[in-house]
Amino acid sequence: MKTDTQIQRDVLAELKWEPSVNAAQIGVEVKEGIVTLEGKVSSYSEKWDAERAAQRVSGVKALAIKLDVALPGSSQRDDADIAHSAANVLAWMTYLPDDSVEVVVEKGWITLSGEVDWDYQKQAALGAVRHLMGVTGVSNQIVIKPRVLLSAVKSEIESALKRRAHMDADKILVAIKDADVTLTGTAHSLSERDSARHAAWGTPGVRNVVDHIVVI
Structure with missing residues (x-):
């Protein structure tokens, strides 16, 4: 099990390794596996990449972002x-139905809203606008349209977890109520927990995923 000092060293090294991040401007503190990133970045995309870099480090239980x-x-x-650019880039996306996503911008902060059929469409919309020049943040309030769940949805999620060989799928429990999925159990890293969440979101009919997985 890593100490806080080891985690801090590894997070700093991962930030330096990430070419899109100016690691010299970011401070890292760790307490009981919880990592806090502090400092200033020159774009929202750099902030996003710094968060993803920290999440890649094993032993990180949670992140507190003060960037x-x-x-x-x-x-x-x-x-x-910014609003004009965001609307244009979303309109050119083949993933999104026409006029399915609305854009509001205030002080550089983009808020996305609307309805789509799949989580990958929601995430694609976020990915399309977060790199735009002038953006200071993004709130993704797009919702997934409710769909009738198949009786096999629980087994589909569990099968997806087992296909990911690096995960101990038996330690992830899946519960379903209506179109909502709740994940409980344990994972060895944030990346494993993310894999379980993505497996749940990738199952047809899932409207919401509640993640109660604990990183140990």
Whole structure:
């Protein structure tokens, strides 16, 4: 089991290894496996990449993000320009039905809303706008349209977990109520917990996933 000092060292190394992140501007504190990232980044996409880098490190149980997005002058844009760019990039996406996602921008912060059929469409919309110049943050409020769950949905999720050889699928428990899935049990890392959540979201008919998996 890693000590907090080892986790801190590994997170710092992972941040330095990530080319899209200026690690010199980010401080890392660790207490009982919970990692806090502090400092300033020059774009929302850099903030996102810093979070993903920290999550890749084994032993990290949770993240607390205290990173401020400080846009350089050359990257600042008014809200109307950002909204126009976001609407255009979403309109060109083959993943999304026409007019399924709405965009609101306030002080550089994008809020996405609307309804889609699948979680991958929701995540694709987020991925399309988070790299736009001038964006300081994104709230993804897109919802998944309710669909009739098949009787086999529970076994489909469990089968997806077992296909991921690096995971001990027997330690992940799946419960279903209506179109909502609740995951409980234990995982060895944040990446394993993410894999379980993605397996649940990738099952047809799932509207919501509640993640109660504990990283040990």
